[in-house]
Amino acid sequence: MKPMNYTLRKRLTQICFQLLLLFGSLFILAPLAIMVLGSFKDVKEAAELSLSLPSVWHFxxxxxxxxxxxxxxxxxxxxxxxxxxxxxxxxxxxxxxxxxxxxxxxxxxxxxxxxxxxxxxxxxxxxxxxxxxxxxxxxxxxxxxxxxxxxxxxxxxxxxxxxxxxxxxxxxxxxxxxxxxxxxxxxxxxxxxxxxxxxxxxxxxxxxxxxxxxxxxxxxxxxxxxxxxxxxxxxxxxxxxxxxxxxxxxxxxxxxxxxxxxxxxxxxxxxxxxxxxxx
The missing domain is CATH 1.10.3720.10 (MetI-like)
Structure with missing residues (x-):
């Protein structure tokens, strides 16, 4: 029973750590995504600073x-x-x-x-x-x-x-x-x-x-x-x-x-x- 509890705790710890890293990566990836998507938007849509896709892609x-x-x-x-x-x-x-x-x-x-x-x-x-x-x-x-x-x-x-x-x-x-x-x-x-x-x-x-x-x-x-x-x-x-x-x-x-x-x-x-x- 003890080895099973230890394995379960270790697995839960790894999952929590991975979720923490995923949550932290959003603070880096979200601004980058806003920048890249905003570069293809018009002036009005880019000013909203949102993660939505451009209605029209302005290459x-x-x-x-x-x-x-x-x-x-x-x-x-x-x-x-x-x-x-x-x-x-x-x-x-x-x-x-x-x-x-x-x-x-x-x-x-x-x-x-x-x-x-x-x-x-x-x-x-x-x-x-x-x-x-x-x-x-x-x-x-x-x-x-x-x-x-x-x-x-x-x-x-x-x-x-x-x-x-x-x-x-x-x-x-x-x-x-x-x-x-x-x-x-x-x-x-x-x-x-x-x-x-x-x-x-x-x-x-x-x-x-x-x-x-x-x-x-x-x-x-x-x-x-x-x-x-x-x-x-x-x-x-x-x-x-x-x-x-x-x-x-x-x-x-x-x-x-x-x-x-x-x-x-x-x-x-x-x-x-x-x-x-x-x-």
């Missing part, structure tokens, strides 16, 4: 947003800034992590402490703007990319360092015996093994950069270089009474992030299980 809303919201140039700007930031951040942080994971000395520990401080230290806008101005890279793609790299470096180093520590050192020794130096050892032996954690880093850094509103606002005064989030802000100021167009603009801004996450979700799970097996 032309996306054409209007693309023409009047300067989405094309904003998409190019976001792609340049985001892809460059992701590539530079992951390559530099993986190289730094290789050294930090393999060298256990006072210098490496101090460097790791500096990176960990980056996880909690907020960005100082005025000194950073002044520095970029003195370097003559303010209001440029390069300056914004460097700022994004510095903001995401600490998390990426922590991510890569933990994973590289699970890779046996015997692989490094075998590469050295074959005549490889540190750089060749990293790119030929270690880097290919980092695929799961690299995809995880790509998704995290991609989302942080693509969604960021504050950094481009402060460091890009030229509106022709604005990424997607700033065009949403600009578009909302002009069409704040047309919620259907605002929703369409938001959907186009969020769609790349959703695609990147869905494509990389499998690799995130693989990375977690691979790390668990190696550890």
């Amino acid at each position: 032309e809303n996306y054409q209007v947003v693309f023409e009047k919201g300067e989405i094309g140039q904003a998409m190019i700007n976001s792609t340049i800034i985001t892809v460059s930031s992701v590539v530079v951040t992951l390559i530099s942080s993986s190289l730094a992590s290789f050294y930090l994971a393999r060298c256990n000395n006072a210098f490496s520990r101090r460097i790791m402490s500096v990176f960990m401080m980056g996880l909690i230290a907020p960005i100082s806008l005025i000194p950073t703007i002044t520095l970029l101005q003195k370097l003559h890279i303010n209001n440029t793609y390069f300056g914004v990319i460097m700022v994004f790299c510095s903001l995401n470096m600490a998390f990426s180093v922590l991510l890569f360092t933990g994973f590289i520590k699970t890779i046996p050192r015997q692989l490094d020794e075998a590469a050295v015996m074959d005549g490889c130096g540190p750089i060749r050892t990293f790119f030929l032996v270690i880097f290919p093994l980092l695929l799961p954690v690299i995809v995880t880093g790509i998704i995290v850094v991609f989302m942080n950069v693509w969604n960021n509103f504050m950094i481009p606002l402060y460091f890009l005064s030229d509106s022709s270089k604005w990424p997607m989030p700033l065009t949403v802000y600009n578009f909302f100021g002009k069409y704040q009474s047309s919620w259907n167009l605002v929703f369409a603009d938001l959907v186009m801004t969020a769609l790349p992030i959703l695609l990147v996450y869905l494509l990389g979700q499998k690799y995130i799970i693989d990375g977690m299980t691979t790390g668990a097996v190696k550890g």
Whole structure:
């Protein structure tokens, strides 16, 4: 009788927990559904902010947003800034992590402490703007990319360092015996093994950069270089009474992030299980 009661209680607990998660997911899915459905409605129906289907599907809303919201140039700007930031951040942080994971000395520990401080230290806008101005890279793609790299470096180093520590050192020794130096050892032996954690880093850094509103606002005064989030802000100021167009603009801004996450979700799970097996 006791095992049956325990099994029943365990099953009821699981059902309650699942219902709680389902109820909590509604707070996330309902606004998304309102946004997506509202992007196909007319002005009056979209203003109701309801979950009802459109009486008439207005696909032309996306054409209007693309023409009047300067989405094309904003998409190019976001792609340049985001892809460059992701590539530079992951390559530099993986190289730094290789050294930090393999060298256990006072210098490496101090460097790791500096990176960990980056996880909690907020960005100082005025000194950073002044520095970029003195370097003559303010209001440029390069300056914004460097700022994004510095903001995401600490998390990426922590991510890569933990994973590289699970890779046996015997692989490094075998590469050295074959005549490889540190750089060749990293790119030929270690880097290919980092695929799961690299995809995880790509998704995290991609989302942080693509969604960021504050950094481009402060460091890009030229509106022709604005990424997607700033065009949403600009578009909302002009069409704040047309919620259907605002929703369409938001959907186009969020769609790349959703695609990147869905494509990389499998690799995130693989990375977690691979790390668990190696550890």
